[in-house]
Amino acid sequence: MTKDVEQPQERFEDMPILDELKNSYLNYAMSVIVARALPDARDGLKPSQRRILVAMNDLNLGPRSSHRKCAKIVGDTSGNYHPHGDQATYGTLVRLGQDWNMRYTLVDPQGNFGSIDADPPAAMRYTEARMAAPAMEMLQDLNYETVDFIPNYDETRMEPVVLPSRFPNLLVNGSTGIAVGMATNIPPHNLKEICDALLLVINDPKCGFKDIMKVLPGPDFPTGGIICGKKGIVDAYTTGRGHLKVRAKTEVETDKRGRQRIVVTEIPYTVVKTSIVSKIAECVHSGTIPEISDVRDESDRHGLRIVVELKKDADPEIVLNKLYRYTSLQTTFAIANIALVNNQPETLNIREMLQCFIDHRRNVIRRRSRFLLRRCRNRAHILEGLILAVTDIDEIIDIIKKSPDAPTAKLNLMNKPLRLAEVATLHKLLPAEFVKAKSQGDHFLTGPQADAILTMQLQRLTGLEIEKLAKEYAGLVEQIEGYEAILSNESVLLDIIREDLHEMKEKHGDRRRTQIAGAVETLDIEDLIADEDVIVTVSHIGYIKRMPTDTYRRQGRGGRGIIGSDTKEGDFIKHLFIASTHDYLLVFTNRGKCYWLRVYDVPAMSRQSKGRSIANLLNLGSQQIASIIAVSSFEDEEGSPERQLVMATQNGVVKKTRLSAYGNPRSNGVIAINLDPNDALIGVAQTTGGNHIILGTRDGMTIRFDEQEVRSMGRASRGVRGINLRGGDTVVGMVIVEEKSALFTVCENGYGKRTGIENYKAQSRGGLGLKNIKTSDRNGKVVALKAVQSEDDLMLITANGMIIRTGLDEIRSIGRNTQGVRLINLKEGDKLVAAEKIAAEDLEDEAEGEGSS
Structure with a gap:
């Protein structure tokens, strides 16, 4: 029968499962x-x-x-x-x-x-x-x-x-890793700069972060690139955590055809090059960056090169901003300097990281010195025995020959008293202390010394070999003194660390690859839009869009025009003006409220499209747009006159308020003017405080007065009387008088006239005014008044959406109380509803654009 095997004793212990799970997970996490x-x-x-x-x-x-x-x-x-x-x-x-x-x-x-x-x-x-x-x-x-x-x-x-x-591997190569509950992301640095920083800390243990950053300005990535700003570097160096904004290095080239292209030569660290190319292509196909015509990767063994071809007239700065926003040509590198210190994870600032390496090297050099000192002492001890033995070699050989075996020979050697012989050569080569100590009294060999003699080769008995022993011993004595100095003198140890760092710089150092540039602001959408003039149109029922100013070619007076907008049935274009894409739009409604809009937020559409409902951009409700003012900023430049907004209502009320009062509107609008129940806002204009104002009525009356007669009021005030109206007449337009300008009046039946401003004498505010144009059956009622120069162009808009652009130099200036000339041939049932001028500087920009094309 087989003997039963004794089973191990099992032990069961009751414990809460949550505690067991927690302890097990913590053990796993630490592992x-x-x-x-x-x-x-x-x-x-x-x-x-x-x-x-x-x-x-x-x-x-x-x-x-x-x-x-x-x-x-x-x-x-x-x-x-x-x-x-x-x-x-x-x-x-x-x-x-x-x-x-x-x-x-x-x-x-x-x-x-x-x-x-x-x-x-x-x-x-x-x-x-x-x-x-x-x-x-x-x-x-x-x-x-x-x-x-x-x-x-x-x-x-x-x-x-x-x-x-x-x-210094951690500092120059960095590290990245994801643990349980924490992650490390230490950036690489330049070896020369790290060595300089280490030397600084060694030489000046009390140096601060500012001192370190003078020699260690920031990370140095292997792929180069540009670090934008130093705040993230300062945060990382002082706290161990920070965020760097890293951009690709680019340059703009011009090809043989005169077209520009952006060439990327360095990319941010950890970014995959093919992902950049594919993302740029995706942005082009989706219409996000339409200015790009082609992108290709021309990288080879000589270096990285991504070429982004631009379309004609594309602005490289705008395209670059879009590339930074929509692709990984700009990334954020999150620094987390977490490393193990004594097997415990710690977040380290740059000073602590430098000190950790210095302390490690100090410990390594001490341990190396102890090891080498011990080895030198052991070897010197053996040499002492050999030197004593060779000076009395005949008796040593005799002892060995007479001994029956090796152990006995070892004991006999250890019992033999020895003394350094009076050999001049040995005394000259050996250290004086050794000669003095070994020349007096008897000395006995130790066990290791005796073993060394027993294993010594016969060739070591020659005179030359004896001198080698003496020289070796003298050299060992010097080494021992050196190691003892390292272990006893901290400054000597630090000198070795300094020497190592200088050697590292010479052997492995190279130039910095990553450039550190000034800080850049967070890319706003404004940085992605070219600063250019556009035409903004708003229809009667509230459709808005923007188009390039060269959408409409210049035509002769009396032409038929082109379709300016595919308006809905019953709709027509009511407002048209020129503005920069970076301008702010102050939208004033007929109910006296003001809303805020950026021109680049207005959808860019073709000439034939109807636009987008302004209800999708502004919360207007049932209100109608009375006027739109484009301004580049709300603050006045130092030394320049304070800008004002002058408003006019259909009942002849005028009001003046500082422009800065409208700089912070709310999403639901702010009160621009307090209106009477039966009144409506019809126009708003920007002035500088010293202009004259002309109000024109539907029945052809005008009044000119100095705006100084209208005091500046608060944003929510009512205003004062500007013109005294008769017989149900209403104000249809307001003009700010400009030097050497003319007043252009447009009537609903397609007629109009240009009259010099000097024909309108200044009156007191609140008067009846003067006759401006005859509102006969041929002309119809007045629909618009504009202050123009002879070099300007005029846009005329009809109720059916027809637009004609004509030069004012083709229309001669005539008297004040006349009927005017035909401006546009209207189709049956159509009427003019609005007019807008294109200033001479806008025409010059267009001419330059046509010449470059």
């Missing part, structure tokens, strides 16, 4: 934080990266060795140190050799290691690698007991906890 995701603050490596370098060091894959298959490196790493999947290990190895990810690569690759286009690397059986020079600096002195070693995963060998790292 991920310490053993996988976060770098050590001393050497800047994660365990996987460190183990790869150690495995390559075991294979002697230095910068001067031959490349070895990556499969071999990965296999040794996984088998000896890192018991995880080979694909994860290979991915880590590949990244250490990618110069667009690492500022200073630690692996020298051979073969396809991927590309900045996110192309995957070739399989590890095809690629080869060896360590780059900076990696060798990190492994230097590893065998001198400079760092602690722990057993590997199966306890078959030892692996270092951290590398000695003469190379």
Whole structure:
């Protein structure tokens, strides 16, 4: 019968499941934080990266060795140190050799290691690698007991906890990693600047962040680019966290055809190049950036080059702003300087990161010095015995010959009293203290010294070899004194660190790649819109749109015109004016309210389109638009006269208010003027305080008066009487008198006239006025008054949507009380409803545009 095997005793313990889950998760989280995701603050490596370098060091894959298959490196790493999947290990190895990810690569690759286009690397059986020079600096002195070693995963060998790292890897190459509940994202830096910062901290331990930033201005990415502003850098350096706005480096070129193109030569860090090209193409196809005609990638082995071809007359600055907003040519790099300090994750500022490396190097040099001091002392101890023995070599040989075996010979040697012989050569070569000590009294060999004598070769008995022993001993004495000085004198130790840093600068330093420029504001939509003049039209029932000013060609007086808008049945264009796309639109309604709108918010549409309902842009309700004023800003320039808004109502009331009072309207509008129940606002104009005002009525009456007669009032006031109306007449227009201008009057039947302003004598405000035009059956009632120059053009709009553009130089100036001339041939049942001038400077801009085309 087989003997029953004793079963182990099972133990059950009751505990809350929430506590067990919490403790287990915390243990898992700490394991991920310490053993996988976060770098050590001393050497800047994660365990996987460190183990790869150690495995390559075991294979002697230095910068001067031959490349070895990556499969071999990965296999040794996984088998000896890192018991995880080979694909994860290979991915880590590949990244250490990618110069667009690492500022200073630690692996020298051979073969396809991927590309900045996110192309995957070739399989590890095809690629080869060896360590780059900076990696060798990190492994230097590893065998001198400079760092602690722990057993590997199966306890078959030892692996270092951290590398000695003469190379400041964490600071120059940075790190990125996602742990449980935290993530690190440390940017790379320039080695020369980091070395200068380390030297500064060593030389001046009390230096501040401002002092450090003088030698270390900011991160230096391997892909170059431009860091916009220093605030994010200051935040990251002082607190360990910050956000950098990084832009691509671009330049504008002009091709042989005279067309401009934007060339991208450097891109932000961690951005995939192909994603930029595809995103630009997507923006072009979707109409987001219509100014681009073509985009192509011309990158080659000489460098990165993305070419963005622009259409004719496209503004490169506007296109660049759009590219920054809609593509990854501008990105935000979030800095989180989290690293392991004593196996605990900490958020470090730049001073703490520099100090961590200095402290690590101080500890490494101390441990190396102790190791070398111990080795030198042991060797010197052996040499002391050899030197004593060779001075009395005949008796030493006799003792060995007469001894029956090696142990006895060792004991006999140890019992033999020895004294340094009076040899002049030895006394000259050996240190004086040694000669003095060993020349007096008897000295006995120790066990190690006796063993060394027993193993000594006969050739060491020659005179030349004896001198070599003496010289070696003298050299060891000097080394021992040097190591003792390092361990006892802090300044000597710091001198070694300084010397190492200067050597790093000379061997591996290079120029800065990333430019640090001034801060840029957050891109507003205004930065994405070209600053150009456009025509804005608003229809009677509230459809608004904007069009280029060259949409309508200039025609002769009396022409038929072209269709200016595909209006709905019963609708017609009521307002038309010229404004810049960056202007503000103050929209005044017939009920005396003011709304705020940007010109670029007005939809850009073709000449034939009807536009978009203004109800989608402004909350007007049942109100109708009385006037729209375009202004570039609300604040007056220093030294310039204060700008005013003058308003007129159909009942002849006028009011003047400062423009700045309308600079902060609400979404539901603000009160512009208090109106009587039966009154309505018909016009608003901008003045500078010293102008004359002309009011024109439907029945052809006008009055001219100085605006000084209208005092400036508050925004919600009523106003004063401007003209005394008779027989149910109403005011249809208001004009601000300009120097050398003329008053152009338009009647509903297509007739009008131009009369010099000097024909309208100034009167007192509130009078009956003078006759301006005969409102006969031929002319019809007055619909518009405009102050014009002979160089201006005129836009005429009919109720059926017909528009004609004509030059005023074709219309001669005639007297005040006349009927005028035909301006447009109207179709039966159609009438003129509005008129708008195009100023001479706008015509000059158009002429330049036609000439360049």
